Amino acid sequence: MTDLNLIVRVAARGDGVTADGRFAPLAAPGDRLLADGSVEPGPHHQPPPCRHFPECGGCQLQHLDDQSYAGFVRDRIANALEGQGLKLPDFAPVHLSQARTRRRASLSAQRIGRRVLLGFKQERSNRIEDMRECHILHPELFALVEPLRALLAALLPDKRAATVKMTLADQGADLLLEGASADTLAAAEALTGFADRHGLARLSLDDGFGPQTRWEPQPVTVTLSGTPVLLPHDAFLQATADGEAALVAAVREALGDAAVTADLFAGIGTFALSLAGKLYAAEASRDAVLTLKSSGRGLFVEHRDLYRRPLSTAELNRFEAVVLDPPRAGAEAQAQQLAASTVPRIAYVSCNPASFARDAKLLVAGGYRLAHVTPVGQFRWSTHVELCAAFARG
Template sequence: MATRNFYWERAVTEQITITRLGAKADGVAESASGPVFVPYVLPGETVTIERDGPRANLVSVDAPSPERGAPFCPYFGTCGGCATQHMREGFYRSWKHGIVAHTLRQARIETSIEPLVDAHGEGRRRVTLHVRFPDRAMHVGYMAARSHHVIEIDHCPIAVPALQRQAPVIARAIGKHLSAARKPLDIQITAAETGFDVDVRGHGPLKDQDRLSLIDLAADLDLARLSIHGDVIVERRPPAIPMGRAAVVPPAGSFLQATRLGEETLARFVLEACERTKRVADLFSGCGPFALRLAEKMEVHAVEGDKGAIAALDKAARATPGLRRVTSEARDLFRRPLLGPELNAFDAVVIDPPRAGAEAQARQLAASKVPLIVSVSCDPATFARDATILIAGGYRLERVIPVDQFKYSPHVEVVGVLKREAVKKRR
């Protein structure tokens, strides 16, 4: 296997032995000048590299590990989207489980960790392709690792079948349509139940004539919705996403779990933890993947800083028969976390913050009387930080479940179930 990144200027070729993997899936080798980081390698392998400083470019694998497998994507090693297709499944699962275990050990959290749950399903239901004009030609694809160089692709095997070949077709058509401005474009394409939902970033405001021509293009491509920076150009069909009994139309370009199975898996663990509760607060609720499913059995108060997302949740709740009472609140939980008296009205709190975690809200929860907290996180490090705060406040971390929604990447999600051991005495 030989790979080459496009940010290299001067390099020294040498042969080294990989000793371990880092958290980002790079192999680590020790040298006289310090650690060297090499992508697409495994512990114990002898490899030839080119390097300039601590980061290296893999030239060849000279003595492969028995844990090395054959990548299934022809772009692996050049496209920066996947980092682990060279790992055999057993090794991969052990390594990913180990990321969570190592992070919790570093935080001095002692608890058992359940087996890694595969939540890839059919694949990613959303991809972002890049359109660039570094020369006279238009280039469409994914970025190379640690680079702004576009690797052109004609299909993406880790996407859902509907997106695998159609996403590059859509991105090229839109890029060509907007090529006169020669601006760098990022085109986010989501496979919704009713068709493709496309949001284009990087172009800026459009003239009326351009908007009209994009409406025609959306019809030619049979898009459900087309938007520029979240500004809807045309919605030919509402791009609905099922969430339990409900069907939600998220705001253009808003957050959505990467895979359908990933969302369903995370929601299943949340529902299992909350099954005996009557009133739940869903904090950082987004457009409702947990709240709307919880509302099939209990009352829910959803809180989210994105006004468009909370409005979509509220609309879906009102349109879905048979749900329990759902209330919603647009609130910046980083600046205005729910306080103790507000939190104490609930039997359970579900919290699913962005990658930065929810330190301010965790501190308020730690001082509350809430009996049950379900913490969902896309970052083990901030999960551990917030869990440490809760444990210090009197909670016990009873379950930790790693969920592999972002397969073939270093990212791993975590679901943690925390129960209050005893209400703290207050002076």
């Protein structure tokens, strides 16, 4: 007989779901929902490692062990595909990034009197969870959290909010402070002194008129598939190095030995720089386009907004393979053109299972076969899921 109080899965926003469809916060598969609304832990319920859980919005699933967390990542993708009426393909084992490997993050800050709050915002709230420990950030980035409080106390007026964008580059930490200004000599000296003491790769301010570099001893780069490329301010970078490697490997496997490839929504070259043969790259960000053109790899790069002007079927038919890595909104217009094309192979990288499944339905309706999906959970303990899907003609 089915135990209707048994938690059988975790929903998209992180709540456990019982066999009869009731929701239970902070429940893992195998837990039981008791009559008073509390949860009796089961075999997959682990003690959360961080004191800030569950208030901090940086993590929603620290109570899941790796087996159930991997199941959540896979199920998010499978449920999205089934919701579009698609047959499930083969799934690779889920790749999970380990704790303390995040190399980019956006933290919120606010000065209240002499105190500066700094951390992720609380779940479903604008309140800042003041970070005193973190189990997802790379240690080199977390080491800057406490010193940043003192710096921001000197830069922010009382009750002023700011955002700290952190990225780990080849030369060290790259920081962009949004909402902060340094108009006095003392503030300018505080900035350069902070950057020097902590060995930053770059320190920039954005007071509303775009990033201004205030410290950069040498050009900041990030190495992608063995090629160092310039890192523009606030450029998109995969959240972990191992997550990037898993997605690159999946893309390469999906494309095989294609000699002429198009990389659409190419960014700064995460996938284009990993591929052999002739490469065309399309990207809407001017800074990313300049990075790709200066990479030394001989790519043909076009500054092109693929939402407004997707590649046409005639343009696509010149390629043996296509890589798609769109933002969360997906690539519906481009997928429609691809569905009518003769491109033999497609690798679709996505950070949103819902928009991916919508676009996958278009491709399948156009005659493509969804052959394989590689799920990636590089935002450790969050509900954020990534994937690489392989499509083939016929």
